Amino acid sequence: MERIGIIGGGQAAAALAAKLREEGFGGAITLIGAEDAPPYQRPPLSKKYLLGEWPRERLFLRPGSFYEEQGITLHLGTRAMALDAARRAVTLESGETLSFDGIALVTGARPRMLPDALFAAGRPPVGVHVLRTLADADALAPEMVAGRRLVIIGGGYIGLEAAAVARDRGLDVTLIEAAPRILARVACAETAEWFTAFHRSRGVTVITDAQITDIGGLERVSHVTLADGRTIETDLVLVGIGVEPETALAETAGLEVAQGILVDAFGRTSAPAIWAAGDCTVFPWRGRRIRLESVQNAIEQAEAVARDMLGRGTPYDPVPWFWSDQADVKLQIAGLGQGHDRIIVRESGAGRSHWYFRGDEFLAVDAINDPRAYMVGKRLLEAGRTPDPAALADPGVNLMALVRG
Ligand SMILES: Cc1cc2nc3c(=O)[nH]c(=O)nc-3n(C[C@H](O)[C@H](O)[C@H](O)COP(=O)(O)OP(=O)(O)OC[C@H]3O[C@@H](n4cnc5c(N)ncnc54)[C@H](O)[C@@H]3O)c2cc1C
Structure with a gap:
């Protein structure tokens, strides 16, 4: 592969471009983003940036010089309007058409509006x-x-x-x-x-x-x-009523779309040499299809795609995690709690955690001002282990013992 086109200029786009270079890709990388700004982090937009505590420059994922140094060509403030899957050709708003050997769609999501x-x-x-x-x-x-x-x-x-x-x-x-x-x-x-x-x-x-x-x-x-x-x-x-995956471009190419661009465990879409990653995708996970809206997923799925584009792919199988900062409260979430039938509540000093179970299976933890509960829950999920609910509920039991045990 000589020319890679990355369509979308957000979290996944930045991670993908950087990973391609890190993995030694020496060909041309072109990044096409509809927003004027180079890739930036969205989470602070509803947190420190909105509060006025973070300056604008701090949002950017890479310094301006990074793209030039890495030989990544940016086309910003321009939307890709059409994609020809067979020719792997992208037509921009300006009418210009760019062709690639491989394309990654990282088009994210757009906010819903009321009727x-x-x-x-x-x-x-x-x-x-x-x-x-x-x-x-x-x-x-x-x-x-x-x-x-x-x-x-x-x-x-x-x-x-x-x-x-x-x-x-x-x-x-x-x-x-x-x-x-x-x-x-x-x-x-x-x-x-x-x-x-x-x-x-x-x-x-x-x-x-x-x-x-x-x-x-x-x-x-x-x-x-x-x-x-x-x-x-x-x-x-x-x-703030949620988002819709941005699938318009994928649809112009006739790719399979169902509440997101359908990809396999390698991030491959239904068309050869076209991949997708981040908020715009629906992917197989533990026997079902999911769509995640998180920084972790944008980065890790994009990196998995970068490796697969270079012929070194491995199936993407994340333990999802997420966080939310609200005033002085930090919520950290590991796993996906959907389908739970029981919650174990654990109190610990200043914090607390809610542990999700379905039958005997441990699904997820919400840790409120309790980084230790988050870390333990995440490690247990990564190891595929289920903690004893009675031990969890007992504030006298040291959580670290659950990881070791
Ligand atoms: C206010 C806010 C707070 C958040 N807080 C958290 C948090 O605390 N923790 C967390 O994990 N996640 C958080 N998220 C979610 C997280 O930011 C997203 O999951 C992540 O940005 C997804 O990255 P992405 O690259 O897939 O999509 P995006 O970041 O949405 O990037 C997609 C980009 O593609 C561009 N694009 C779309 N179509 C085209 C096209 N046809 N041509 C060219 N460009 C196109 C879009 O304009 C956009 O710039 C937050 C999101 C928001 C908005």
Whole structure:
């Protein structure tokens, strides 16, 4: 392979390009990204960057000189509009067509928006935000002025992180969740309850089971109305209701797509010499197909693809992990808890952890301000071992003994 094209300019793109060089690939690497900025980290966008504690430069994954030094050609601020799978040719917004021997699609995901019909203006008016890109964060941050009212729609991690930042910045925050509880898609009831209480204790109004019927304001957003008749006056709205995998380009090439670009354990798509990695993919994992939205997955799957592009691939079989920072709380998650039928709660000093089981099988752990529980849980999952639930629940049992035992 002489010419590799990487389509997408995010976390996976940067990891893939770097790994190709690390593995000794000497051919041409071209990275095509729709955003103007070179690859950067998204997690701080809802944390330290939104709070104003991190400067912009700190977000970038590599110094500007890296790409030149490594001979990686960047085409930024330009979207790939069409992909010809047979010719491995990519047509850019400008009309230019670039051909490659191998292509990696690392197109990520885009935020969902509420339907236009919910907005009095017929579309989202000024003051309604999403938070996915640096440009989104740069539009939202200056609007977060102390004393203003913010409605956050969606009680997922991004909504909760933004709620924590907004309280620190002195805003009046209401968080609206359609499901009976927050974090319904990603965490157990115990974790959700803990975070609901935490945010309420910081002055956030958390409303669950709430259907939005109307978002008012013609020029600028003014209020949100709920199905029970409540109206919440607001200056700002942040919509954090999840993302859709960005599959548009893959579809132009006729690749197999089902809630993400379908890839095998090597990151290969349904077309020869076209791979995919990161948030945009659905991949086989322990007998089912999953899609992950995490930095870990973006990096590790991209690195697996880089190796496979060079003929040194091994199946990608991660133990998923994730984190979320909310004010002074660090949540660390190892494993995937979906399908659990039992949670063991462990209290330990300042922290606590929630251990997910299905029958006798240990699935995952949520560690709240408890890095040791996270580390032990992750190691057990990596070793395919199940801890004794009774020992876990006993705060007198040293967790490290569970790893050694
Ligand atoms: C606010 C926020 C906070 C987060 N916090 C955490 C966290 O705490 N921990 C964690 O593990 N994960 C977190 N995540 C998730 C994590 O950032 C993503 O999982 C990760 O960025 C995925 O990387 P990716 O490269 O697959 O996709 P992305 O980073 O989304 O990059 C994809 C890039 O491809 C570009 N693109 C798409 N289509 C085209 C095209 N046709 N042509 C050219 N370019 C294209 C997009 O514009 C984008 O720049 C967070 C995400 C957000 C938004």
